[in-house]
Amino acid sequence: MQILVVDDSKAMRSIVMRAVRQAGYDAVAFVEATNGAEALKLIRAAPPDLVMADWNMPEMSGIELLKTLRAEGNQVKMGFVTSESDPAMRDLAFQSGALFMVTKPFTPDSLKAVIAPVMT
Amino acid sequence: MTSPDAGLGAWLADLEGSVEEIATTALGLPGMTVDRRHEAPPQLHGAYLGLVGPAGAVQIGLASSAEGCQALAKGLMGMGPDDAPLPEGEMADAVCEIINIVAGAFKARVRDRASALQMGLPVFIQGAVQATDRVAVRVAEVRLGAVAAAVLLIHPRPGAEG
Numbered sequence: 001m002q003i004l005v006v007d008d009s010k011a012m013r014s015i016v017m018r019a020v021r022q023a024g025y026d027a028v029a030f031v032e033a034t035n036g037a038e039a040l041k042l043i044r045a046a047p048p049d050l051v052m053a054d055w056n057m058p059e060m061s062g063i064e065l066l067k068t069l070r071a072e073g074n075q076v077k078m079g080f081v082t083s084e085s086d087p088a089m090r091d092l093a094f095q096s097g098a099l100f101m102v103t104k105p106f107t108p109d110s111l112k113a114v115i116a117p118v119m120t
Numbered sequence: 121m122t123s124p125d126a127g128l129g130a131w132l133a134d135l136e137g138s139v140e141e142i143a144t145t146a147l148g149l150p151g152m153t154v155d156r157r158h159e160a161p162p163q164l165h166g167a168y169l170g171l172v173g174p175a176g177a178v179q180i181g182l183a184s185s186a187e188g189c190q191a192l193a194k195g196l197m198g199m200g201p202d203d204a205p206l207p208e209g210e211m212a213d214a215v216c217e218i219i220n221i222v223a224g225a226f227k228a229r230v231r232d233r234a235s236a237l238q239m240g241l242p243v244f245i246q247g248a249v250q251a252t253d254r255v256a257v258r259v260a261e262v263r264l265g266a267v268a269a270a271v272l273l274i275h276p277r278p279g280a281e282g
Contacts, residue, residue, distance in 0.1 A: 008241070011197060011214040018198070056220070056239050083224025084239070086231070104221045105146035 001119070002029045006039040006053035006062065007081070012104070016052060016081055016111075023112035025119060036060025040068060047076045050118060052102075055082035055089070063089075063096060070097050077118050081106070131230065132157070132258050132273045135180055138225035139262065139271050146221060147195030149265035161249040161257045162270050165189045167212070167219040168249075170240035171227070180226060181249070181272035182219050189215050191267045216242035249274055 003020065007013045017030050031048060033039035037060040039053065053062035060068075066078055079100035080093055093101050100114045140152035166183025184192060190205050193214035197206070206214065219242050227237050249272065251257045260271040 009213055009217040009220070010210060011193070011217045014197070056241060058241060083221045085224060085228050088236075104224065105142065 001025070001027065001050070002031060002048040004031045004033060004039060004042060004048040004051045006033045006036065006051060006057070006065070008034050008054065008057045012054065012081075019106065019108045019111045020052075020115070022108035023115070036062060036065030036068075039065055043069065043074065043076055047074070049077065050115075051076055051078040052081050052115075053078065055080055055084045063092060066093070066096050066098060079115070079118070081111075127233070128258060128273070128275060131178070131275070132260060132271075134229040135222075135226055135273055136260050136262065136271055138222050138229055139182060139264070139269075141225050142218065142222050143195075143264040147192060147218070147264065148198075149192075149195055149267060151265065153263045155261040155263065155268075157258070157260045159251070159256060159258055161251060161259060161272070162261075163248045164270055165215075165244070165246045166270070166272070167216040167242050167244050168272070168274070169216075169219045169223045169242040171223060171237045172240065173234050173237045175234075176276060178276075179272075179274035180219065180223060181274065182215065182222060182269060183272060184267060184269040188267045188269055192218055192264070192269070212244035216244050253277065 005013045005016050013032050020028055033042055035057040055062040062080055077099055079098050081102045083104045085103045090101050099118045102111055102114050143149040143152055164183035165186055166181050168179050168181040170179045190211055193206050193211040196214045196218055223239050249257050256275055256277050258273040262269050262271055
């Protein structure tokens, strides 16, 4: 299984990848992108099994990435790992096709509880 | 956003609470104490992030010494104090991520009186923020575990918005 982790913070990409491994998904291969535009190119070239994206990023935000993918008919599994917890943003995320929205900070256990249903 | 001054004490209290929450849950630094509050921006290293709403904008910041920023960054990364220092760029990136997470917690705390706040992207600055005729700075000197830090709320002075 391959997961694309999209975040403009190298520190947070590392934390997300470590938490996924600590959640028991040792065999996952990771690909990294620093913003939505970079992620879009990677997904178009080789869709991963799951995209875990930040919301606020330069060049292209996470929600813009998701909307662009869905507008192209791309149904890659995608969710958000973000410091945003605004109910309106959560509604927008799920209406746009997100499968989960994890609020930072998180633990490996809380992350696992959210991503387990989509890790198949 | 409520007008400056009237609710600024509450805003700073919510910001302090957000920093304490994130220090406890994400940095492994529980038990924040506030040493003093004032309006003199300190000469420190720190990360700042803007929050913009329909009625105005504020910047929030978390600053410390170079060593303190290392400790905060290591806390976020799950590293111990004896681990080798992070390269400066990685330290700055981590402290920016901390203020990003703090901003999310802060937004949640002030949602009832400031909905629709939009978060900007964090920046790392070495040196003091300059207060001006238009912009004021409120500072809370805090201790996060053994780390001395400053929590900053940068806001328009009353009548200076626009």
